[in-house]
Amino acid sequence: MGRNKIATLLSAATLALGASFANAEDPLKIGFVYVGPTGDAGWTYAHDEARKHMEAQLGDKVETSYVESVAEGPDAERVIRRLAKDHGLIFTTSFGYMNPTLKVAKRFPKVKFEHATGYKQSKNMGNYFARAYQGRYLTGMVAGKMTKSNVLGYVASFPIPEVIRGINAFTKGAKEVNPNVTVKVVWASTWYDPAKEREAAETLMLQGADILTQHTDSAAVIQAAESKGKYAIGYHSDMSAYGAKAHLTAAVHNWGDLYVAKAKSVIDGSWKSEDLWPGIAEGATDLAPFNDAVPADVKALVEAKKAEIKAGKVRVFDGPVKAQDGTVKAEAGQSLSDGDLKGMNWYIDGVEGKLPQS
Known part of the structure; x- marks a missing residue:
């Protein structure tokens, strides 16, 4: 799992269950779960470029980590659960992560989850895709x-x-x-x-x-x-x-602006579970x-x-x-x-x- 300093998220009030920070100025920790390697030139590459964009925009307000090449199914649930222990926002970026994400979200109600390409939501889990x-x-x-x-x-x-x-x-x-x-x-x-x-x-x-x-x-x-x-x-x-x-x-796909907006919403306390489907008009496609x-x-x-x-x-x-x-x-x-x-x-x-x- 790679770690980089970045630019996004969170107030202490939205920290994951069990996470602890010295004060409200600590960066929001954001985790990403990828189905392929970051060098795939395609899907995962685009998401990771967006993660880097978020870092550049938000600077030391956020700290990100990612786990790549995670198989859909039981292994995904294990990885998501591990990230939820000390992250405030988690992006799970493949269709097959939907049910594992929902299951972990129920166990960690203070963590915010965003799932790409799915259709299930909960109070602390939203979903998103591009048209x-x-x-x-x-x-x-x-x-x-x-x-x-x-x-x-x-x-x-x-x-x-x-x-x-x-x-x-x-x-x-x-x-x-x-x-x-x-x-x-x-x-x-x-x-x-x-x-x-x-x-x-x-x-x-x-x-x-x-x-x-x-x-x-x-x-x-x-x-x-x-x-x-x-x-x-x-x-x-x-x-x-x-x-x-x-x-x-x-x-x-251009995920960067969406990731910045979601991170900012966690930081300022305005995050809500949404079903987002932006397209050409919003610059997402x-x-x-x-x-x-x-x-x-x-x-x-x-x-x-x-x-x-x-x-x-x-x-x-x-x-x-x-x-x-x-x-x-x-x-x-x-x-x-x-x-x-x-x-x-x-x-x-x-x-x-x-x-x-x-």
Whole structure:
């Protein structure tokens, strides 16, 4: 577990159960639990960059620590419980940490917990995510415009709503600009395993995909595309360093401001359990810089759509929306609700193959 001096949190009144500090001027101790290594170039990397941003903003008001590569399940509960003994705020940053976080939160009522990507809350546990599907939709437009084979490849992790929502948003964006496009999905059944991710990417290219994207955490998909002279779209962070020719753009997360705000709220006593889902409008979701290979007209099209989303004029899942089996999910003039999106368990029209059971 690494430790760094930082910039965030807490008054003595909000300290974790059993924690003790000399006075109210002591820094708020903030713990992070990561599902992958901080050097994964993706999900965990983005969260750790946000942790560093929080340190830079809050200085000696906070002190952070993190535990990386924590498996979802019993091991996560053990790690979270250990942090809760002497931390005032804990961020648990993977879907599979939801139930362990809730269980530990009940045992440590004075500690504040924030869980990423889940849906359960309690008095001292909130949850948060970014509307990453907005960025996915925009990157789908890029892919739909630039594909030559009309086959796009998607390396996916687990069939949970968060991942399915991204597949559908990407497909919707691609189909809106290119009705002939199809999206093939290979499920890697892992968040972070570069070898499996690369194998999935190579399988998709053998099936005719000339542009790849991913909902996994390493840069292996980008590297695979680079090695075969194909294009790819990153996720979580700008992955262009791993494939300068292949990387067209990426849907990226910006957690830093949210972490600063949550830390400040613990420090000033205003923290409350919330279900937060900020997106492009709040700066939590964005696109990485475009590759020079992306034509100017495609860039302009995507930037115009991004501006409409930011202004609230367009929602990604505005109708008509039709499922893979032909079921109409939203008529023209309608839009899927947040509840619909958070429970999404079906493929949109344009995705090939059968959705596996989670």
